[in-house]
Amino acid sequence: MDEEDLETLGEKLYSRIHLEHRETAGKLTGMLLELPGPVLSQMLQDEAMLTAAVEKALRALQLAREPSRISRKDEDDVSVSSDSLGEQLFELVDVYNTGHSQKITGMLLEQHKEAVLNLLSDPKLLEEQVNLALGTLKERNEETDVSDSSDADDPDKLGEKLFSLVEELVPLRANDVTGMLLEMDPASVQQLLSDHAMLEVAVQKAQAALEAGH
Structure with a gap:
C-alpha cells in the first residue's frame, strides 16, 4: 500500500474516530494505521469492527499511560x-x-x-x-509444512482423528493402541492418518506388542 492510500485511509479513520474520541483521535488513528491495509479498508465499511479496534487501541493507550x-x-x-x-x-x-x-x-x-x-x-x-x-x-x-499444519501443531486434534480411525479397526483396544501410536512424532502420525494401509500395519504391530506385554 503506497503512502497516498495510507494517508487517505488515515484521514477517513481520523474523521470517524474524532467524533467520539477527540483528545486521543490522533494517537488512536496512528495505532490503527499499523494494521494491514485491507483490514483498515474493511474497518471503514464495518462499523462494529472499527468500534472493536478503537476500543482495543484505547485500552492499549490506557495501559501505556498507567504503568x-x-x-x-x-x-x-x-x-x-x-x-x-x-x-x-x-x-x-x-x-x-x-x-x-x-x-x-x-x-x-x-x-x-x-x-x-x-x-x-x-x-x-x-x-x-x-x-x-x-x-x-x-x-x-x-x-512443519504438512498437509494440515494446524493439526500437526495440535496433539489433541491428532489424537482425536487417530482414535476415531483406530476404533474402527480395534474397538476394544482403541485407547491403548492410539496411545502407543501417538508416541511417534507428529509427522509420522500425519502419515498414518493419510495412508490407511500403513495405519493397519501400525495398529497390528501395536496390538501385538500390547498382547506380548500382558
Missing part, C-alpha cells in the same frame, strides 16, 4: 500475577490483528516479568516483539 497500575512496588507482589499480565499483554497484542494473538502472547510471556512489564508500557518495543514473534511463527509453519 502505575502495575507499579514497581508491586513487583514482587502476587497482584501482578502472570495471569493479569497475560491478559493485559493479550489485549495489546490483539490490536495488531495478526491472527496469532494467543500464540504470540504465550511467546512474549516466556520472558522475565520485568521485560513483560516494559512491553506493556512501551508500545514501540511491543510492536517490534510482535513482529519478531510473528516471523518466528511463520518460519515454524514453513518447517
